[in-house]
Amino acid sequence: MEVKVLQSVTRYQGRAFNVRQDEIRYPDGRSIRLDIVDHSGAITIVPVDEAGNIWFVRQYRHPARRLLLELPAGTLEDNEAPEKAALREIREEIGMAASEIRQLGEFFLAPGYSTEYMYLYLATGLHPAPLAQDDDEWLVVEKIPADQAFQLIKQGQIQDAKSILGLLLARPYLPLPDRCGPET
Numbered sequence: 767m768e769v770k771v772l773q774s775v776t777r778y779q780g781r782a783f784n785v786r787q788d789e790i791r792y793p794d795g796r797s798i799r800l801d802i803v804d805h806s807g808a809i810t811i812v813p814v815d816e817a818g819n820i821w822f823v824r825q826y827r828h829p830a831r832r833l834l835l836e837l838p839a840g841t842l843e844d845n846e847a848p849e850k851a852a853l854r855e856i857r858e859e860i861g862m863a864a865s866e867i868r869q870l871g872e873f874f875l876a877p878g879y880s881t882e883y884m885y886l887y888l889a890t891g892l893h894p895a896p897l898a899q900d901d902d903e904w905l906v907v908e909k910i911p912a913d914q915a916f917q918l919i920k921q922g923q924i925q926d927a928k929s930i931l932g933l934l935l936a937r938p939y940l941p942l943p944d945r946c947g948p949e950t
Contacts, residue, residue: 767793769792770790771788772791772797774786774787775788777801782805782841783803783804783882784803784804785801785803786801786802786804787799787800787801787802788800788802802879802881803876805841805883806841807841807842807848807883807884807885808840808841808851808875808882808884809842809851809852809855809884809885810837810839810885810928810929810932811837811838811839811852811855811888811932812837812886812887812888813837813862813889813890814889814892814939814940815892815909816892818912818941819909819912820910820911820912820915821860821862821892821908822835822837822907822915822929823835823837823838823906823907824906824908825903825904835926835929836926836928836929837926837928837933838855838856839859839928840855840859848885848887849867849869849885851885852867852889854897857895857897858896858897858898858899858900859899859903859905860907861894861896863892863893863894864889864890864892865890865892865893867889868890868939869887870886870932870935870939871885871935872885872886884928886932888936888939912942913943915933916933916942919933
């Protein structure tokens with residue numbers, strides 16, 4: 767399907783993203799105007815320690831108006847490779863570095879209105895190596911056994927989509943009892 771961009775205008779330039787308005791024409795001749803969040807991309811990490819705990823951050827998310835329990839994540843810096851961003855963010859958000867990192871997947875976060883593309887990593891071999899947190903973040907680090915993390919999803923206590931997907935994609939690599947997770 768060929769869609770033609772008739773016009774693209776940046777309406778807002780911000781620190782984390784820009785907003786543009788595109789006018790497009792579909793193959794049947796219809797034109798439509800779309801508002802698009804233009805984002806540089808992001809990473810999410812599933813950090814697992816030797817005891818089988820997953821490291822989360824609890825942080826206030828103003829758009830949601832609540833504290834959310836999430837996997838560590840962050841935005842790619844200019845021309846930053848996703849794996850490098852994952853190694854940096856895990857140190858900034860939970861104060862730990864990883865000896866091993868494995869990409870589990872990649873996906874669009876909300877393709878109906880955003881260009882944000884996310885890379886997901888599993889991080890193991892954790893050891894202390896803190897970096898300063900970003901000034902705009904207030905984070906509380908929590909370690910949760912892997913099987914309990916899946917129960918938190920079922921109970922509605924993990925409501926962040928990237929964290930839910932991250933746990934589901936990491937599941938084959940996690941130390942879990944035979945009957946644990948969403949299908950129990």
